[in-house]
Amino acid sequence: MESFGPARKIVPDVDELLKSTPLFMNQLSDADPDNDTLTAIQSLIYDGTPEEMAGNFKDQGNEAFQSGNKKLYPSAIEHYSKGIAAKANDPLLNSILYSNRAAVNLELENYRKVLNDCKEAIKLNPQNVKAFYRSAKALLFLERIYEARDCCKLGLQLEPQNKALLDLRKKVEDKNSALEKAKLASENRARVAKEKEKRLWITIKSRGVTTVNTLIDDTTKLTHEAFLHTHKPTLNESTNELTYPVLFLYPEHTLSDIISEFNEHDSLSDHIALMFGPENRPLWDAANNAYKPENIEVYFETRPDLDAAARGLDYKEIRDGKRKLMKVDAECSLADILATEGFRLVDGVANFFLLSKASAQFAKTFRKQYR
Template sequence: MTDDGIRRSATGIPLPGPERPKRPEWALDEKDFLKDMDSVPLFMNTLPKDADENPLIQALQDLAYDGTPEGTIMQQKEVAENFKNQGNDCFKQGKKFYQDALVFYTNGIEVFCKDDKLNETLYVNRAACNLHFGNYRKVLTDCGHALKLNPKNVKALFRSAKALFALEMFPEAIDCCDHALSSDPDNQAVKDERVKIQTEFDRREKLRLEKELREQRIREKKMRIESALKTRKIRTAATPGFKPDHPHEIQLDQETDQLTVPTFFLYPEHNESDLIQAFNEQDTIGEQLAEIFYEKAPWDPEHKYRPETVQTYFETEDQGGNIGLLKVGLKVKFLTVLTHSKYVLRDGIARLIVVPKEDSQWKKDWLAKYGK
């Protein structure tokens, strides 16, 4: 600035505006501003080595904790209480805000304040959110924490019961309701929940017992049939992976002690068959054929298949697995076939082969397959 009050350049040219004043000694360095800021206790990112000896730093640290542990506890409670209130406000606004409520309750829990009553409420409230979302295991965890703080918390017991019911843990759910009612006998919501749980539990138990009874009867029936087959020395075998294409099974009449066996009568000449659902072991082959051929079969226009014009065979199987063929007379009882030493009742189904008596090229070729 010259004597005439005008600011000029080094060459004397007038410049606009007042001359920039000199920086005071306490001002921060413009070129290394962040470095200088870190030397100010209020803005420090890291504590210096002599932090314990610096009274200003110690004062700021004391201020952050409100001076005493009691002050810290009060602050934590206020923060947790604030989170709880925000969570409650969200929860009251409806299902769309339950996720926000859950976050607030979680934040409140994570404050770890020393107020057990407040923590108890936060856990129970978060359990309500988790119950809505179907997080049943989390509901039980939250309610478990609440019940550790207060074993008589009815809301925690009630929500535990609802979660256990959803998990189909009915006796445990009923137990939670009973504990809740011991603390609050007139709580209608708990009473209604208990009735609902008990009703479903009773229904499931009835179905379970009925199923067990059916399975027990099936096992007993199977054991009786196996015993009857063993007593008669009927050889049996099962084909791995075989599944019958009919619902019929070997039956044992307990009053008469007679077996009936589902039986296929096979007609290889025409690639046809008949299924006899229950061939009684005491009936003869002829009696069964008489019933089958009482009317002419639609695939037998020449009516060649009649009891007196056909021959019946069954396949034999020795211990080495060799297959043979054995003719059966009309007066032979079915039981005689079943108990033959080379007959195998495979997969619970008997098989008898029926062909015409008259000689034909087809019959010669068919018998040749069995070495006859």
């Protein structure tokens, strides 16, 4: 008797052989287009009635989707789409094709397509529970909670004990609770912030500070708002102290510095000494060395119509009025300067011009334009 050795593993080879056999090929594009046998076998799926073709495409789509291989999901969608295109005179079959295509798109997170297909599936078969389930799941991902809840309700009316729908309904309610809680927290934060902002401006006005809000054109609005968002007055409610953003403008060099949090009890001279002291000389003044603390004079710009904002005039009307330049005693606290007659806080920012006595000609020319 002839004996045989151990059996060899031939499954991989058989698998490859099947893939190269026309009847078992998954894709026509990989084959020889001139192979008549292949073409004839592949064309079988287009033979028969529209219902038979749609059924064949459905089965092929199911096979690709149930493989669990996401690389085959586009193929599954293509097969379901071809099944729908066959225009079978069978509403239940067409409903399944739409619902199955929705299942694939649900895995691919194409939620809008899921909703569109489920809508068609339910039109064709109002008893399609899976379509209600898949609609609800897509709506949950899109955080359209009320619609998701309705889909769960409609599906459970058809199958009250459907575990998948019952579990999904719980997830919908849990998500709804989380969103409501987040919404309430957001509204509370907004309310607290609004109340805090109101107390801030009441405190500023109680210090005798005149405030002006400008009208910003569209070309500068975004930049301006971004600046104000990061630079604005603040109130320490435990100490009742205010801090302001202070802008130092150097017209001689068309430059500026912003001090984000300038305490109202600090003097301008304190900051000037720090910014222009021997160890902090600005590079733009390195050549002339003109902006030493003892050389710096501080001014603010004002107008004769001091109560224009209070009388309802907008910033443009104030801006177009006659301007004046007022010299500041830099030894005074910021609070005292802000309360000076003629000073205005523009959009919450205190603006000051810094000139150097060492640049006497420029300072004279600059001051002259205000006379």
